[in-house]
Amino acid sequence: xxxxxxxxxxxxxxxxxxxxxxxxxxxxxxxxxxxxxxxxxxxxxxxxxxxxxxxxxxxxxxxxxxxxxxxxxxxxxxxxxxxxxxxx
Amino acid sequence: xxxxxxxxxxxxxxxxxxxxxxxxxxxxxxxxxxxxxxxxxxxxxxxxxxxxxxxxxxxxxxxxxxxxxxxxxxxxxxxxxxxxxxxx
DNA sequence: ACTCACCACAGAGTATTCTCTACAAATTCA
DNA sequence: TGAATTTGTAGAGAATACTCTGTGGTGAGT
Numbered sequence: 075x076x077x078x079x080x081x082x083x084x085x086x087x088x089x090x091x092x093x094x095x096x097x098x099x100x101x102x103x104x105x106x107x108x109x110x111x112x113x114x115x116x117x118x119x120x121x122x123x124x125x126x127x128x129x130x131x132x133x134x135x136x137x138x139x140x141x142x143x144x145x146x147x148x149x150x151x152x153x154x155x156x157x158x159x160x161x162x
Numbered sequence: 163x164x165x166x167x168x169x170x171x172x173x174x175x176x177x178x179x180x181x182x183x184x185x186x187x188x189x190x191x192x193x194x195x196x197x198x199x200x201x202x203x204x205x206x207x208x209x210x211x212x213x214x215x216x217x218x219x220x221x222x223x224x225x226x227x228x229x230x231x232x233x234x235x236x237x238x239x240x241x242x243x244x245x246x247x248x249x250x
Numbered sequence: 251a252c253t254c255a256c257c258a259c260a261g262a263g264t265a266t267t268c269t270c271t272a273c274a275a276a277t278t279c280a
Numbered sequence: 281t282g283a284a285t286t287t288g289t290a291g292a293g294a295a296t297a298c299t300c301t302g303t304g305g306t307g308a309g310t
Contacts, residue, residue, distance in 0.1 A: 077214035077224060095286060106269050111287060118267055121297075122228065123207035126165035136165060137225040140210065183256060194299050199257065206297055209267075253310080259303085266297065277286070 077140065078116040081125070084139045086114045088132040103131045163230065166204040169213070172227045174202045176220040191219045 089099050096114070100107040105124065112118050120128075122136070129136040177187050184202070188195040193212065200206055208216075210224070217224040 077210050081210055097286075107287090108270080108289080109268055111289085112268090115288075117289095119209040119211035121207040121209050121267070122165050122169055122213065124268085125210065125228075135230075137228040140213075140225040140228065185256075195257090196259080196300080197298055199259080200298090203258075205259095209297070212298085251310100254308085256306085256308105258305080261302095262300090264297105264299070266295100268295070269293080271291090273289090275286105275288075277284100279284080280282090 075142065076116070078119055080142050081120065081139055082114045082116050083143060084141065085110075085128065085132075088134050088139065092132050094132075099128070099131060103127045164204070165228065166207055168230050169208065169227055170202050170204050171231060172229065173198075173216065176222050176227065180220050182220075187216070187219060191215045 089096070092099075094102070096110040097107045099105075100110045103110075103124075104127065109118075113120055113124075125139060126136050129139055132139075177184070180187075182190070184198040185195045187193075188198045191198075191212075192215065197206075201208055201212075213227060214224050217227055220227075
């Protein structure tokens with residue numbers, strides 16, 4: 075599990091915990107909405123300045139956002155083809 | 163205390179702890195020597211990829227490098243004017 | 251004085267992050 | 281089904297991280 079993924083997972087979790095949309099978080103952290111989206115999809119490696127800004131808004135410690143999730147969530151690696159069971 | 167400073171302090175401490183020079187650390191982490199120097203002087207905001215690479219080489223947790231030093235270190239702020247008016 | 255190892259610092263170039271605009275899929279609500 | 285909200289994604293440009301090269305300063309050992 076790479077550091078971007080750890081960060082992405084923690085970021086999304088903390089964001090939801092705070093009850094914020096990507097847009098609202100972006101606004102408060104003075105960042106772009108699409109960039110938040112990218113971070114949660116591991117597109118970029120955020121700088122520690124960005125990390126710090128997000129942590130402040132989310133009310134967590136910066137180091138917390140890089141902490142590898144304990145349960146380790148091996149299953150979360152790939153959403154396989156979830157399209158099949160649509161049955162609609 | 164800004165996040166770059168926290169990182170700089172922790173990086174330098176971990177590096178010395180590991181008994182490495184900036185050059186040796188740079189080599190092992192596949193980074194440039196002058197860049198390591200810059201990071202320890204808060205010139206740049208490292209990306210989390212770099213942070214992760216350095217943490218691996220130094221044998222510490224990535225989150226550890228962002229952990230605010232306990233205690234304080236308020237005194238270490240500035241090397242006063244050590245120039246001594248050299249005058250050409 | 252000389253060498254050696256280590257570090258600060260600057261300038262220019264390359265690579266990557268981050269912003270902005272725009273469109274579309276997914277989700278929620280009525 | 282339809283409207284509002286949220287998120288994914290793409291492309292182009294501005295900002296900044298990161299590399300490479302070179303200069304100089306400091307302290308230890310000879």
